[in-house]
Amino acid sequence: MPPSPDDTTSVYKPQRVSDSVLEVREVTKRFGGNVAVDALSLSVSRGVVAGLIGPNGAGKSTLFDLLAGVQTPTKGRIMLDALSIERTPAYRRARLGLGRTFQVARPFPALSVVENVMLGRHDQSGEAILPNWFTPRKVHRQERETLGKAMDLLRFVSLDRLATQPARVLSGGQRKLLEIARVMMGDPRVLLLDEPAAGVNPSLLDIIMDRIATINARGVTVFLIEHNMDLVTRLCSHVFVMAQGRLLCEGAPDTIARDPRVIEAYLGSAAA
Ligand SMILES: Nc1ncnc2c1ncn2[C@@H]1O[C@H](COP(=O)(O)OP(=O)(O)OP(=O)(O)O)[C@@H](O)[C@H]1O
Numbered sequence: 001m002p003p004s005p006d007d008t009t010s011v012y013k014p015q016r017v018s019d020s021v022l023e024v025r026e027v028t029k030r031f032g033g034n035v036a037v038d039a040l041s042l043s044v045s046r047g048v049v050a051g052l053i054g055p056n057g058a059g060k061s062t063l064f065d066l067l068a069g070v071q072t073p074t075k076g077r078i079m080l081d082a083l084s085i086e087r088t089p090a091y092r093r094a095r096l097g098l099g100r101t102f103q104v105a106r107p108f109p110a111l112s113v114v115e116n117v118m119l120g121r122h123d124q125s126g127e128a129i130l131p132n133w134f135t136p137r138k139v140h141r142q143e144r145e146t147l148g149k150a151m152d153l154l155r156f157v158s159l160d161r162l163a164t165q166p167a168r169v170l171s172g173g174q175r176k177l178l179e180i181a182r183v184m185m186g187d188p189r190v191l192l193l194d195e196p197a198a199g200v201n202p203s204l205l206d207i208i209m210d211r212i213a214t215i216n217a218r219g220v221t222v223f224l225i226e227h228n229m230d231l232v233t234r235l236c237s238h239v240f241v242m243a244q245g246r247l248l249c250e251g252a253p254d255t256i257a258r259d260p261r262v263i264e265a266y267l268g269s270a271a272a
Pocket of ligand 1: 031034035036054055056057058059060061062063
């Protein structure tokens with residue numbers, strides 16, 4: 001339980017969760033004199049959809065960069081299951097099952113939609129020169145499998161009819177769906193989604209929410225940053241609130257939405 005509003009102890013102690021799949025332990029990230037993430041600890045339970053909210057500049061995207069390996073923490077540890085991964089390069093974290101989508105989806109515009117999805121696979125022999133020479137049939141078979149899987153994923157996100165179109169024709173919402181298909185090519189067990197609803201029109205929003213729920217129902221733990229509180233309330237069973245690089249509180253979405261500290265953090269940032 002988060003502390004009560006009249007609890008005056010300064011540092012919020014995160015809940016300890018026994019079956020956590022992703023754990024952040026006392027992580028700090030400094031950019032020069034600016035502390036973007038400040039001795040933050042949190043724990044994401046296996047199998048949940050968890051949300052990360054907070055006012056602009058709270059440090060949410062930086063935390064996701066640290067989790068995905070785009071940035072290295074100044075201090076602290078990040079655990080994926082029992083493995084300490086804070087120094088593991090991003091590509092290796094992806095192979096360990098940590099998938100990530102970006103706030104601004106930037107597909108390769110000249111490649112087709114299905115080719116963009118195929119790039120999400122981690123272990124393609126065709127990317128190396130030697131297998132192409134020595135085992136061309138194996139490479140061919142893998143490419144066929146990759147194409148089949150990419151088409152299945154495009155059907156899943158309802159973009160299959162656009163498979164051969166260049167990715168530049170996609171709308172903002174369709175690009176978010178493409179990102180989901182691309183990241184699912186890597187069979188993640190933990191999925192980090194950075195603002196999956198940003199810039200998405202209402203008709204696609206329902207599809208995106210439904211697909212995230214389906215991915216979770218298939219056993220993938222989802223951790224998402226989102227400003228759209230309707231999405232957070234409908235999808236997340238647990239919400240973490242960040243402000244000024246710290247974890248302000250955590251809990252069920254309806255409890256969080258009523259928490260005076262959360263309201264104050266948002267109002268404070270709007271006034272700043
Ligand atoms: N590469 C960087 N160099 C310097 N400062 C940075 C860098 N990245 C982030 N920051 C700073 O760290 C702080 C946290 O930024 P961050 O983007 O993580 O916040 P956020 O919660 O994701 O905000 P938003 O909701 O607006 O995306 C901000 O003060 C930001 O200016």
